[in-house]
Amino acid sequence: MSALKSFLDEKVKVVTSDGRLFIGVLEGFDQSSNIVLSKSFERIFSPTEPTKDLELGSYLIRGEQIVIVGMLDDEEESQTDYDKIHGFQLKDTKNALR
Amino acid sequence: MLFFSFFKTLVDQEITVELKNDVEIKGTLKSIDQYLNLKLDNISANTTKYPHLIAVRNLFIRGSNIRYIHINPSLVDTNLLQDASRREAMASAGDKIGGK
Secondary structure (H helix, E strand, C coil): CHHHHHHCCCEEEEEECCCCEEEEEEEEECCCCCEEEEEEEEEECCCCCCCEEEEEEEEEECHHHEEEEEEECHHHHHHCCHHHCCCCCCCCCCCCCC | CHHHHHHHCCCCCEEEEEECCCCEEEEEEEEECCCCCEEEEEEEECCCCCHHHCCEEEEEECHHHEEEEECCHHHCCHHHHHHHHHHHHHHHHHHHHCCC
């Protein structure tokens, strides 16, 4: 479970099992991969509307809700113009096999 | 613990992980733990449909949300895996007879 250790104090993108995307600084984690984010916000993509960021502050996300924790490359992130990026909402993890 | 050991032999190999939310991520397996949580480096994913992973190179995937892991067949010794499965089944059967 020490895999998250290298992401501590780094900016991370977190995908949850309901398909939402949170971005923040990883402040801590535990055995069950419960995590705490600071300076966090939720990013909402839409196929038609511009991308929206919702400020959240500090957030604790329960481990069982977590799908992905990815380390963010600040340079690539700042070069991306999210106003021009459109995408679909991620599915949740409960959808049945095709 | 058999598959934990098995995946440890795949470290530094390229694998594709299919998640329960239908997202597929290709990357180099960097570490694995007892829950089959993975760490992948140098990932690639379809960011046109789902832009969520833009600017992410290395990531942690929670084992409980993995549906499939695609592995290059040349990296798997199926005979060895079958033998190991039998050995593990025998060992746990022995435990039961021994009253554990």
